[in-house]
Amino acid sequence: MADSSVEPSHGEDDVRVVTEPADGLGMVVADPAGYQQAVAALAAGTGPVAIDAERAHGFRYSNRAYLIQLRRQGAGTVLIDPIALAPGTGPADFGDLDELIIDEEWIIHAAHQDLPCLVELGLVPGHIFDTELAGRLLGYPRVNLGTLLEEFFGVRLLKEHSAADWSKRPLPRDWLNYAALDVELLIDLRNALAERLAETGKDEWARQEFEFLATHSTDPADVRPDPWRRTSGIHRIRNRRGLAIVAELWRARDEIARRTDRTPGRILPDATIAEIGALKAPTQQAIRDLPAMNRRGARRYEANWLAAVDRAMALPETKLPPLHRHADGPPQQARLWAGRDPIAAARLAAAREALAARAAELTLPVENLLTPDYLRRLAWRPPEPLDETTVDTFLDTLGARRWQRELVVPLITPLLLSPRGQ
Known part of the structure; x- marks a missing residue:
């Protein structure tokens, strides 16, 4: 689509299939000179930067980015091949691109998937707007990019290349079209979602969530034992x-x-x-x-x-390894709790029921109201003394955002003290 804003869709009859970018493929960067031109073009643009990355999940061991897509008002779309730009001894240097966009808002869909490979290239966000997470906070039952674009703008993207081997070279033209379309409407989608968040009073929730994502974008991945x-x-x-x-x-x-x-x-x-x-x-x-x-x-x-x-x-x-690994933390499966700690099982069940009801009232997935692992840890070994202050501190230490704690701490603390009125 062109940089002018897109009007929201008004019904199923308005849905149209899009297979090519409306204003052309844009710049395809595969050499240092093209890269410098791309940075200059993005620098001449204004406002937030839509960004996406294509990986070769299912084909490669690494989580590296094999294509980076960027779009900015006044700059159009830029597709960068980080493999073509990489020297033989390591990844390409994207320092000047990072310096250009680090203070701008990154519009990204499902940031938790793409941020690791972008950070690996030295592209670290300062501010984020995650369109998938915004959709979750608004309670949309399906929050993949295609569904949200269809919901807001009546545009249907063909996703036949979503599971492609992006490490393949050269990249076919229709793959590049697909990649460009992933960012073409992200800015418009961000604006529509932001308006809806404000209308529903969830904009502050989103702000805290996006700040958390940006702050923790460089955190090392959790390494599972065994x-x-x-x-x-x-x-x-x-x-x-x-x-x-x-x-x-x-x-x-x-x-x-x-x-x-x-x-x-x-x-x-x-x-x-x-x-x-x-x-x-x-x-x-x-x-x-x-x-x-x-x-x-x-x-x-x-x-x-x-x-x-x-x-x-x-x-x-x-x-020889034991048949079962006994962890100090809570069991992952709730059905195992009763056998190990019936009182903790009662706490978990009561808190889960209350959170599910509150999430339904808020039109919000319960896992976005409170991360399930945080609840498990809290119900398994609550802090002592057990009151709202200690529960709030416990959840804050784990990473629960302030808006989440304000909603859940008064709700579940009495249930931790006396599950189901015991």
Whole structure:
């Protein structure tokens, strides 16, 4: 669309399919000279910057950006290929672009998905407007970009390239059109959502949420203990030796995936790892006889898999992983609470019920009213002494925003003290 504002849609009959940018593809940057021209064009523009990134999820191990899309009033759309700009020894230098836009508002859809790969390139936001999060706060049942654009402007985007391998080069023209359309209406969508947030009295909630996103954009990702325990199919394994095989195979696959920048499942599927771990006698021949081992990727690294199994089989009993990892924190599944702490289970159930009712009144997903993990931690081991002040401090320390605490602390503190009126 052109930079002029777009009028909201007024019904299903107004919906139209858009396959190409209305004002052309814009600048496609794949060399240093083009990059400098793009920065100059964006500098000549005004107002916030719409930004998006395309990754190769499902094809590559890394979470790196393979295309960056930017759009600004008066500058049009700019598509930057960070791979073409990268020297052989590392990522491209986007310092001048970051300096240009760091103090501007970034309009981004689902910031939690794209910020890590942008920060990896040195692009760190100072201010954010997340259109997906705004949609959640407004209570829209579906908040993907296409649905919101259709809701507000009667525009339907074709999403056939959303799961494409963006590490492919050269990028086809229709892929670039798709990428450009992802930012073409973001500024208009931001304005429409901001107006609706103000009308519903939720603009301050959004401001706090966006500030939290920007402030924590460079936080390191949480590292899960024993990540191999999330291997699909691991539930079939009933002994510690089998778990050790899964762990060693997972680590071997992860090393190969990291080194080759390929998604792990395309090297050796989870199901195959679990199948090997479940073998009663995991001999070399038994492993080779598995149908999945006939796949090219599995055969190519056969020596690595056999070595991993040998390492697991050589472990003494004292070094084998436990069947279940007992964490100090609360169980993830509520059904397990009653067996471990019935009183905590009652606290959790009562608080959940109250939060669900309040969220419905506010036309808000309950997980946006209070992060479920925060509630679990609070209900499992409440602070002492238990009152509104200590509960507020507890949630503040975890990261709950002020607007959330103002709504939930008076609501759930009495239930933590006496769940269900006990």
